[in-house]
Amino acid sequence: xxxxxxxxxxxxxxxxxxxxxxxxxxxxxxxxxxxxxxxxxxxxxxxxxxxxxxxxxxxxxxxxxxxxxxxxxxxxxxxxxxxxxxxxxxxxxxxxxxxxxxxxxxxxxxxxxxxxxxxxxxxxxxxxxxxxxxxxxxxxxxxxxxxxxxxxxxxxxxxxxxxxxxxxxxxxxxxxxxxxxxxxxxxxxxxx
Amino acid sequence: xxxxxxxxxxxxxxxxxxxxxxxxxxxxxxxxxxxxxxxxxxxxxxxxxxxxxxxxxxxxxxxxxxxxxxxxxxxxxxxxxxxxxxxxxxxxxxxxxxxxxxxxxxxxxxxxxxxxxxxxxxxxxxxxxxxxxxxxxxxxxxxxxxxxxxxxxx
Numbered sequence: 001x002x003x004x005x006x007x008x009x010x011x012x013x014x015x016x017x018x019x020x021x022x023x024x025x026x027x028x029x030x031x032x033x034x035x036x037x038x039x040x041x042x043x044x045x046x047x048x049x050x051x052x053x054x055x056x057x058x059x060x061x062x063x064x065x066x067x068x069x070x071x072x073x074x075x076x077x078x079x080x081x082x083x084x085x086x087x088x089x090x091x092x093x094x095x096x097x098x099x100x101x102x103x104x105x106x107x108x109x110x111x112x113x114x115x116x117x118x119x120x121x122x123x124x125x126x127x128x129x130x131x132x133x134x135x136x137x138x139x140x141x142x143x144x145x146x147x148x149x150x151x152x153x154x155x156x157x158x159x160x161x162x163x164x165x166x167x168x169x170x171x172x173x174x175x176x177x178x179x180x181x182x183x184x185x186x187x188x189x190x191x192x
Numbered sequence: 193x194x195x196x197x198x199x200x201x202x203x204x205x206x207x208x209x210x211x212x213x214x215x216x217x218x219x220x221x222x223x224x225x226x227x228x229x230x231x232x233x234x235x236x237x238x239x240x241x242x243x244x245x246x247x248x249x250x251x252x253x254x255x256x257x258x259x260x261x262x263x264x265x266x267x268x269x270x271x272x273x274x275x276x277x278x279x280x281x282x283x284x285x286x287x288x289x290x291x292x293x294x295x296x297x298x299x300x301x302x303x304x305x306x307x308x309x310x311x312x313x314x315x316x317x318x319x320x321x322x323x324x325x326x327x328x329x330x331x332x333x334x335x336x337x338x339x340x341x342x343x344x345x346x
Contacts, residue, residue, distance in 0.1 A: 134248050138241045151289070153282040156240065 125175040126168045126192045129159065129182065136186025143185045147178055165192070194218045197231050201340035208340045209333055216334065228345050229288070235338035236285035236296070239303060242334060243278035246327035247271055253323055266317035270310035270324060277303045277331065284338065293342050300335050300342075307331040 057065075068079060132140050141155045144166060150158065158164060166189065167178065175191045182189040198213035217223050220234045250271040253259065259267060280303035287296035307328055314322045322328065 134244075137244055138237065142237075151282075151286040152237070152240070153279055153286055156279065156282050 123171070124169045125172055127166045127170060127175050127178045127182075128190050128192050129162045129164055129166050130188040130190055131162055132159065132182075132185075132187035139185040140182060140187045143181050146181070162187075194223050194226075194231065197228055197341060197344065198337075200344055201337060204343065205336065205340040207336040209337075212333055213337050217337070228341060232288050232296075232338060232341040232345060233285050235334060235341055236281050236288060236300065239281035239300070239331065239334045239338060240278050240285070242327060242330045243274045243281060243303070243307075246274040246324060246331075247278065249327065250274065250324070259319075262317040263314075263319045266310075266313040266319060267323075269313045273306050273310045273313075274324075274327070277306045280306060281338075288342060293345060297339050297342055300338050304332060304335045 068076065071079075129140070137159060141152065141159050144150065144155045144158065145152070147167065148155065158166070166182075170178070172191070179189045179191060194214055194217050198208070198210055198217065201213060202208040202210035216238055217231055217234050220238070222230060223234055226234060250267050254264065254267055254271075280299050284296045284299035284303065287293070287299055310324060311322065311328050314324065
């Protein structure tokens, strides 16, 4: 459900809520518009229906609207950014000269949320050589040289340090491919 | 090919054991498609493998046979020496790979010298017969092959 749809439905609430919704819109748009662009405040009409007739909202939505309308002004300002974040909406673009903007707060909030999501999901991995069969040592050394720039001596030194990190900052697919090669060569490697 | 290269190496250097050359180099996966340069590297790699096998066997001897004091000390020294032999051959491979053939051959010669020090240590300890005789012999022969083939690279 888009934010615009929610806005339309809130506008179509019962008469007892109409005036309250007007107050909401006045705070959301007039105040923000005045703050962002310096435009004069504009008072919306008592009944505002920019999208034409729609079905009446559910009791649940009406109740929600009443609760929003009862909030203090400073909290009402937080409704739109919070909805954007919860509904996974992109921050709206500021309209030049018209003032319909949610300001920096909404964008920063959404960005922070997405950053947290990205931070929680691990996207790079290291491959660690755990151990190897002595008889397979040369095979493993040769395999390591296929995905590194190491000479034979360096690769040999690396293997003899096992357990040791072989390669860092790989995608999951890359890491799994290397682990498969090491396994085929007679070693045991894991993803970290 | 392995056969023609080993033949040429044996013809150029009497120390090269032709049959040994064909048998040992022919076992490697890269050998069928390798040119002379590639086979020189295969020989060096084979030297690495022999040295690593020697180290493994030395550790097994120390753990299982419980040799007497002098022999134990000699074997411990040999473990370190063959470890260095392996790295010397590895460096030889790297040098040859980088087309620095003289430096590569010098590393091979170093590997031979290191292994000989092990033989001397075992002789002093009166470890007869030497438990590493096969590794020692193999080391010399593969070194000769590696040097001879490197000399053939154009």
